[in-house]
Amino acid sequence: MVLLWGWMAMMAAGGTWWVRRDVTAYARFEALSGTIERQHFYSRWLVESFAVLVGASVVSLWLVDALSPFSAFPQAFAPANHVLQSRGHPSGDHWVPMAAGLSAGIAVSIAIQWRRLKTALSPRPGPDAALIPRNRREAVLALLLSLNAGFSEELFFRLALPLLLFHLTGSLATSLVVSMLCFGLAHAHYGWKGVLATMAAGALLTFYYLHHGSLLRVMIAHAVIDVLAFFIRPAIADWIIARKPPRWAFLAA
Template identity: 35%
Template sequence: MLDPANPVMLVLLWLTLVGVLATLTLRTIRRDQREYRRFKKFRTTKRRQLMLRRWLLISFTLFGGMTAIALLASGRFAAPLLAEVQAWPWVSALLSILEARPSVTGGVIIGLIIGVVALTIVGVVAVRKEGDEIMSVGDIQAILPRNRQELVLGGLLSINAGVVEELLFRLALPALLFATTGNAIVAIVGSLVLFGLMHSYQGVAGIVGTAVIGAIFMAIYVLTGSILIAIIAHAVLDLRSLVVIPMAIGGVHRIDGRTTPRAFAAKPAPTAALPQTPEN
């Protein structure tokens, strides 16, 4: 662990932060946006699966590596940051209510579960009645699985995102920001903004929606004191989008990508006009 009280160590902490931010920026602007534009043009499941595997590997190694480096440099600041945020008056008051009334905590958890289930059901029913496009926040239609093989990759991507993104954006990066700036607000808000910007390939709606969802995950972490619960919540939400809904709406688990190589059904060819025959 690096000690910011030591000028040399503080410089190393800032260099670590700059390195993490530069890596995220380059990955988001130069790769994520470009690769997603290419991915949206793919018409065969083979190419889609190759890209999904690539994203899974890069996400695990890149985000996992940045998390490890950030925690090695500033991991000891995670607990003090959490304690300071929990001491904010409104957070402390909310924690007191939850601790004094376990039934309230149970009610909040049950309410969240019911809300997620209800939104899922409403989304499925709406798509079945109105059309074949799944309602979503941001441009994520292209990434939704089209067959059984893609569904497996969607599940792995969901679990991976829950683990590495929560460890990086709720634990490691806030700790690094807190170690360098000494400001808890900068650490929390900065990590949420970066989390939203990382999803810029989804468009403005995706950035805003992701930042809001990130704030919810951050609240879960702060109020429970457990990063594991935030990881589970994130993974479950992504599994809903990339596994449950595609299965419920499109029955993609019944489609074998090996026998259906095209990810999109071919449009029927226009019927050619028959030549008019002169009447006798």
């Protein structure tokens, strides 16, 4: 137990330092205009995040005897999974009318709210706007960042950290809540609004993981969210709203 607390203290100290440094680095990144410098930041973040999060995950899982994250759903999370699964699922006969009704509702809403939808899709500065790639080389690195975030962040924040905290506190609820808070604070470079939004996303991803019991599914879901944010939404804004190709569709200078 002393070893677990010591490792937790090391991660807390190292994580605090890393987040503070990341806030400063992201502020510098936002001010950059040259693509070579931007690509350097993309590459550094890619390597560092993978090494730190996967490395911390491996050590944490080793300490709690769970070094097989994809083989079985952790027994520590089983109570939450049981509660979510016990709520039941709609039968197959109900899926067709539900899907048809949902599709019709979405179509009507889009038709009525088209002007507001165009405003929502229009490019607006956001906490993550600087990360949107500006050319193909940046797009490749941003895509790798998205895939890496889906893998390494979910491995650490959805599995390794909650399991370690559970072994320390004995409380599943406390472990999950603290992990979601840490997930949000790890994105402090986006500002307080970005932290809150990330915490909310982390809560949804945690719910999804506990419900389905598949770490791979939640990793894919996380990667898809990032791809939507950094590629699909900007592409829609550029192609439909501004009537021009996506900004990352051009060859790198």
